[in-house]
Amino acid sequence: MIHTILLLFLLSPVFSRVVYVYNWSEYIPREVIEEFEKESGIKVKLSTYDSNEILYTKLKILNSGGYDLVFPSTYFVEKMISQNMLHPLEKEKLPNISHLDSRLLGKPYDKENRFSLPYLWGNSAILYNRGSVSSEVSSFKDLWKPEFKKSVLMLDDMREAFAVSLKSLGYSANSTEPKQIQEAYQHLKALMPNIRIFNSESPRQIFLTKEVVLGLTYNGDAYKASLVDPSLVYVYPTEGATLWVDSVVIPRRAKNKLEAHEFLNFLMRPEVSKIISDSVGYASPNRSAQMLQDDSIRLNTSIYPPDSIMQNMEILSDIGQAVFLYERYWEELKVQ
Amino acid sequence: MRKILVGLSWGWLLVFALIPLLMLFVVSFFHRGVSEFFVVGFTLENYIRLFDPIYFTVFFKSVVLALVTTVFCLLLGYPFAYFMASYGKSARSYLMILVIIPFWTSSLIRTYATMLILRTNGLLNTILLKFGIISEPLEILYTEWAVYIGMVYTLLPFMILPLYSAVEKLDRQYLQAASDLGASPWQTFIRVTLPLTLPGIIAGSLLVFLPALGLFYIPDILGGAKSLVVGSFIKNQFLAARNWPFGAAISVFLCLMMGAGIWLYLWVKKRVSPEEARS
Numbered sequence: 010m011i012h013t014i015l016l017l018f019l020l021s022p023v024f025s026r027v028v029y030v031y032n033w034s035e036y037i038p039r040e041v042i043e044e045f046e047k048e049s050g051i052k053v054k055l056s057t058y059d060s061n062e063i064l065y066t067k068l069k070i071l072n073s074g075g076y077d078l079v080f081p082s083t084y085f086v087e088k089m090i091s092q093n094m095l096h097p098l099e100k101e102k103l104p105n106i107s108h109l110d111s112r113l114l115g116k117p118y119d120k121e122n123r124f125s126l127p128y129l130w131g132n133s134a135i136l137y138n139r140g141s142v143s144s145e146v147s148s149f150k151d152l153w154k155p156e157f158k159k160s161v162l163m164l165d166d167m168r169e170a171f172a173v174s175l176k177s178l179g180y181s182a183n184s185t186e187p188k189q190i191q192e193a194y195q196h197l198k199a200l201m202p203n204i205r206i207f208n209s210e211s212p213r214q215i216f217l218t219k220e221v222v223l224g225l226t227y228n229g230d231a232y233k234a235s236l237v238d239p240s241l242v243y244v245y246p247t248e249g250a251t252l253w254v255d256s257v258v259i260p261r262r263a264k265n266k267l268e269a270h271e272f273l274n275f276l277m278r279p280e281v282s283k284i285i286s287d288s289v290g291y292a293s294p295n296r297s298a299q300m301l302q303d304d305s306i307r308l309n310t311s312i313y314p315p316d317s318i319m320q321n322m323e324i325l326s327d328i329g330q331a332v333f334l335y336e337r338y339w340e341e342l343k344v345q
Numbered sequence: 346m347r348k349i350l351v352g353l354s355w356g357w358l359l360v361f362a363l364i365p366l367l368m369l370f371v372v373s374f375f376h377r378g379v380s381e382f383f384v385v386g387f388t389l390e391n392y393i394r395l396f397d398p399i400y401f402t403v404f405f406k407s408v409v410l411a412l413v414t415t416v417f418c419l420l421l422g423y424p425f426a427y428f429m430a431s432y433g434k435s436a437r438s439y440l441m442i443l444v445i446i447p448f449w450t451s452s453l454i455r456t457y458a459t460m461l462i463l464r465t466n467g468l469l470n471t472i473l474l475k476f477g478i479i480s481e482p483l484e485i486l487y488t489e490w491a492v493y494i495g496m497v498y499t500l501l502p503f504m505i506l507p508l509y510s511a512v513e514k515l516d517r518q519y520l521q522a523a524s525d526l527g528a529s530p531w532q533t534f535i536r537v538t539l540p541l542t543l544p545g546i547i548a549g550s551l552l553v554f555l556p557a558l559g560l561f562y563i564p565d566i567l568g569g570a571k572s573l574v575v576g577s578f579i580k581n582q583f584l585a586a587r588n589w590p591f592g593a594a595i596s597v598f599l600c601l602m603m604g605a606g607i608w609l610y611l612w613v614k615k616r617v618s619p620e621e622a623r624s
Binding site: 220 | 466
């Protein structure tokens with residue numbers, strides 16, 4: 010018996026400290042994790058998800074535990090804070106905060122960044138194939154043009170789809186007015202003949218195989234697609250794109266909070282944040298990391314939009330009970 | 346020993362099938378919560394909501410999808426099973442292996458592979474264009490056609506296997522007797538072969554129809570997630586909309602429908618097999 014225990018002890022990994030990380034799929038490069046493990050002796054256990062809903066549902070089932078570090082987007086941070094699911098960050102353990110870009114701090118979903126810090130950020134706007142479009146695309150309204158029958162890609166995300174419709178009607182993407190929401194639904198219904206596919210997992214592939222001509226896409230995906238096929242152009246519609254920030258937070262009942270802080274601080278190192286941003290294709294919220302990046306990325310307006318365009322963007326916020334109305338219309342849209 | 350084994354399998358069923366089903370049943374009568382998955386209470390509102398025309402449409406469309414898939418599988422599977430059974434022993438096992446091989450990979454991966462074949466510049470279009478059969482690439486991916494192709498492809502083996510075992514059991518002397526008595530091949534088929542293989546047809550149809558009702562990733566991946574089927578609808582209620590009571594109510598309803606299907610099968614089988622036994 011003693012021998013077995015001793016053997017198990019000897020065979021147990023060199024790491025005695027672990028951190029359970031739950032992140033978006035393809036959102037953190039292997040080399041970053043390996044570097045951290047080597048340096049700190051903390052084992053990183055990574056699992057991945059592909060929608061905020063799944064993250065939120067899992068954390069709820071696990072009663073805000075199970076993971077030490079998770080990456081919700083904008084309005085989900087707000088939701089988690091209001092439901093007391095998060096642990097306040099211990100800033101004294103995070104000296105690398107000083108590198109962060111002030112433009113991405115103090116956003117409405119967590120005004121003092123008590124619970125969250127930005128990890129990567131981006132926006133959703135229009136990607137189109139210059140070769141297959143007769144005129145310039147400049148507005149969300151262009152998606153409704155009859156010439157694009159069965160050739161539009163829409164993100165399979167209720168809030169993003171409604172944002173396109175609401176904004177093209179001149180309303181806020183966060184509208185809670187039943188009348189406006191209904192109008193937006195009617196407008197989306199009129200868009201259905203043009204929609205070839207709803208997809209938010211890999212819009213890039215669908216553009217590259219030329220199944221669609223234009224559509225709503227995330228900027229990082231658009232950037233990667235345009236590297237393969239330069240005729241794919243990313244434009245910011247005149248109505249304004251939606252801006253989102255994927256944050257890092259620590260669930261309230263996380264077991265390894267110390268390790269989580271250590272990893273979070275590591276992620277905010279300029280060199281590390283640069284590697285992440287370069288490989289994933291989304292913008293770093295880290296001022297010092299941005300300075301280290303290649304001009305082809307740093308000056309690329311689809312990754313780092315100029316201030317004038319950024320001011321025109323809207324952040325999706327938690328809309329409370331109005332979300333039930335959105336859901337109802339979203340279901341109706343997909344039943345027809 | 347036997348007692349232990351029986352007890353174990355009952356325990357297994359209890360823990361992993363019966364209790365979860367019971368939980369589902371109970372939750373289906375609860376209220377919806379804003380920040381919780383459900384609020385304890387009693388309401389029939391989730392079941393009443395099922396009669397809302399839009400959910401009825403979801404059910405109706407899913408049933409049609411499952412039915413059409415079953416019919417196509419039967420039309421393709423019957424001749425295949427019939428000829429497979431009429432081959433020699435070695436050819437049979439060879440064919441059987443061909444039917445089973447696809448199961449070695451995940452059906453999700455096979456669905457993605459189907460996508461590669463069907464897309465605009467995919468394998469199918471490339472071949473058809475090369476041989477001049479079509480001049481414009483066919484638009485199949487992200488249409489209903491793609492969904493049917495994917496469904497039939499995935500579920501066909503479930504039709505072939507029970508059909509094969511029914512056809513194999515068929516005593517060929519009956520066919521000879523029928524033709525000796527002057528029946529045409531068509532008459533023999535309709536009046537002898539078909540009734541004798543009916544249990545296989547029903548078993549195969551159920552094995553295709555029931556999973557076809559619940560499969561959601563094929564319509565999502567190959568159809569472009571444009572129209573909701575009951576499977577993705579339930580998934581959405583649990584994950585995206587987080588309306589567990591309503592999701593549970595739909596699941597219970599679906600279970601009842603499937604239960605009715607199986608009951609029907611047993612009923613028909615009872616009526617068919619005495620004849621089989623008599624002969």
